[in-house]
Amino acid sequence: MSDLDPEVRVLAPLYSSALELLRERLDDIVEDILRNLKESIPVFAQVPAQYDSTLREVALAACNYLLRLLEEESVAEGDIKWGDFRGLELEEILHSFQVGSEVAWRWIKRTWSEAGYPLEETLKAAELLWRFYFSVTDSVAREFIRQRQESADRFNDLLNRIRTVREGEELLRLITMGACDVLGYRRAVLFLVEREMMTPVSAADREDQAWGKSILDEEKKYPLSPMADNLVTRAFYEPSIKVSKAEDGERVAFLTPSREAHFALVPVKPEGSPSGLLYVETEPLGKFIRKREVELLSAYAEAAGMALENLRLYRELETKRKIMDNLMSRVNTAHEEERARIARELHDSVAQSLLKIIYAAGFALDFLKENPPLAVDEINEVQQRAKDCLGELRAIMSNLRPTSLDILGLKETVLRYAEQFEEEYAISVSVDLEGLESLPPSAELPVFRILQEELTNVRKHSNAGSVHIRSQLSQGDFVLAVEDDGVGFDPHMLEAEQESGKQLGLMAIRERVELLGGDMRIDSTPGMGTRITVRIPMVGGGEG
Numbered sequence: 001m002s003d004l005d006p007e008v009r010v011l012a013p014l015y016s017s018a019l020e021l022l023r024e025r026l027d028d029i030v031e032d033i034l035r036n037l038k039e040s041i042p043v044f045a046q047v048p049a050q051y052d053s054t055l056r057e058v059a060l061a062a063c064n065y066l067l068r069l070l071e072e073e074s075v076a077e078g079d080i081k082w083g084d085f086r087g088l089e090l091e092e093i094l095h096s097f098q099v100g101s102e103v104a105w106r107w108i109k110r111t112w113s114e115a116g117y118p119l120e121e122t123l124k125a126a127e128l129l130w131r132f133y134f135s136v137t138d139s140v141a142r143e144f145i146r147q148r149q150e151s152a153d154r155f156n157d158l159l160n161r162i163r164t165v166r167e168g169e170e171l172l173r174l175i176t177m178g179a180c181d182v183l184g185y186r187r188a189v190l191f192l193v194e195r196e197m198m199t200p201v202s203a204a205d206r207e208d209q210a211w212g213k214s215i216l217d218e219e220k221k222y223p224l225s226p227m228a229d230n231l232v233t234r235a236f237y238e239p240s241i242k243v244s245k246a247e248d249g250e251r252v253a254f255l256t257p258s259r260e261a262h263f264a265l266v267p268v269k270p271e272g273s274p275s276g277l278l279y280v281e282t283e284p285l286g287k288f289i290r291k292r293e294v295e296l297l298s299a300y301a302e303a304a305g306m307a308l309e310n311l312r313l314y315r316e317l318e319t320k321r322k323i324m325d326n327l328m329s330r331v332n333t334a335h336e337e338e339r340a341r342i343a344r345e346l347h348d349s350v351a352q353s354l355l356k357i358i359y360a361a362g363f364a365l366d367f368l369k370e371n372p373p374l375a376v377d378e379i380n381e382v383q384q385r386a387k388d389c390l391g392e393l394r395a396i397m398s399n400l401r402p403t404s405l406d407i408l409g410l411k412e413t414v415l416r417y418a419e420q421f422e423e424e425y426a427i428s429v430s431v432d433l434e435g436l437e438s439l440p441p442s443a444e445l446p447v448f449r450i451l452q453e454e455l456t457n458v459r460k461h462s463n464a465g466s467v468h469i470r471s472q473l474s475q476g477d478f479v480l481a482v483e484d485d486g487v488g489f490d491p492h493m494l495e496a497e498q499e500s501g502k503q504l505g506l507m508a509i510r511e512r513v514e515l516l517g518g519d520m521r522i523d524s525t526p527g528m529g530t531r532i533t534v535r536i537p538m539v540g541g542g543e544g
């Protein structure tokens with residue numbers, strides 16, 4: 001700030017003693033400013049008492065600045081640190097300097113008149129105060145905008161990193177670390193919610209690295225029932241950001257916020273429906289979580305949600321690819337095995353029979369002239385062997401494609417298969433078949449194979465007493481459901497197994513159905529039986 005104009009220099013002889021008086025009253029002035037701030041600006045009225053010391057420091061710094069101005073008529077700019085404005089709005093900051101200046105003016109007026117200054121001198125002091133006010137608010141506003149810009153830059157930079165990170169662990173870590181380092185929270189925990197269970201997947205504390213680790217190491221989960229009435233549940237199911245101040249000993253899920261800290265619960269919802277919850281907590285006596293912060297948190301949660309969703313899709317794709325690889329290699333070996341088996345069967349049966357036919361035909365030729373009756377025997381032999389050979393060939397072929405499908409049709413084939421299954425494995429089978437005849441021929445074999453795999457699973461895994469097979473046309477789709485009353489299983493456990501390449505029957509069913517443009521659904525609970533439903537769309541609406 002520049003030197004003051006010469007005409008406003010205040011050089012009256014009583015000046016220094018008046019300033020001394022003002023300096024002695026500094027504590028009272030500061031308290032007066034504080035009281036006035038709280039009375040006239042709502043945000044300061046809500047500040048907890050412990051926060052007063054910070055306000056006091058700022059007020060004191062401003063008063064000292066003013067005193068030096070009165071004393072030296074010039075103060076270098078940048079002398080004063082105005083602190084961190086992140087929690088306040090510019091309007092509130094300017095307003096508070098206005099209130100402070102008004103209070104200071106009252107005290108100056110009083111002191112000057114007590115010191116016996118004439119009115120003219122008081123007006124000069126007023127002009128100094130006026131300059132003080134403009135100089136301070138100007139530098140504060142600049143500093144405010146600089147800080148805002150800086151935090152906006154840091155925030156954007158964080159969002160970019162979140163959007164581009166490819167590695168899952170890194171993303172989870174970034175979400176909580178970013179909430180601490182960039183958004184300025186003391187603690188952050190990210191929960192993922194699956195089947196109404198909240199599991200912490202990343203946690204950070206700005207000052208205490210061990211804290212985050214301990215939260216994860218404890219491996220606690222928190223049940224989220226839509227029926228329960230607590231802040232966590234409401235944040236997730238409503239879903240909306242919930243902000244609160246921690247009561248003594250309050251629990252948020254299984255976290256204990258520090259006393260007097262403020263915290264927010266932010267639903268993380270990729271594609272609309274929440275799949276996670278971000279918990280953030282301020283310093284113990286820290287700032288409020290105000291409207292602006294809530295808006296930032298909401299933008300933050302959106303970016304985090306999108307990144308998590310991308311990551312999930314990416315992982316899903318990876319898993320699918322692994323499963324497909326397994327399936328393909330199994331299909332390949334199955335093909336090889338099948339070829340070897342057919343070659344063996346052809347060799348063992350058809351080739352042997354043909355050899356015998358060739359010999360018998362040779363004998364018949366030899367006997368034809370000298371011993372016709374023997375030749376007739378051999379020809380009969382040829383005929384018999386040829387019949388056997390044909391039978392063997394048919395058997396091999398029907399294994400390749402159940403002959404009955406072509407001869408009897410799918411419905412009859414299923415009925416016979418079910419009957420045979422019931423006899424062989426003593427599991428009672430009931431059937432209720434409709435709509436089979438509407439299936440296009442290309443879908444018949446896949447549907448039969450699906451049924452075979454499902455019944456094989458019932459036999460191998462279910463320990464069921466009965467199984468019900470039902471098919472029908474519904475809303476233009478062909479629907480086949482196989483339901484057993486056996487031990488059931490947890491379908492969520494399937495994926496890991498499929499990835500390991502051990503269990504592929506159900507996966508193969510899904511692949512077959514998807515090839516036909518349909519989908520598969522598994523309904524099973526341990527102890528409650530299993531129902532597998534496949535739905536295949538009928539092109540051109542098969543319902544008629």
Ligand SMILES: Nc1ncnc2c1ncn2[C@@H]1O[C@H](COP(=O)(O)OP(=O)(O)OP(=O)(O)O)[C@@H](O)[C@H]1O
Nearest residue numbers: 457458461462486488489502503504505506507530
């Ligand atoms: N009807 C059922 N009742 C109980 N558990 C079942 C049933 N069907 C499937 N399962 C469970 O699901 C798992 C996966 O079945 P899937 O058909 O994919 O593999 P699998 O039968 O074990 O092996 P394969 O690859 O030879 O079919 C089974 O291992 C079993 O635990």
Ligand SMILES: [Mg+2]
Nearest residue numbers: 456457505506
């Ligand atoms: Mg199976």
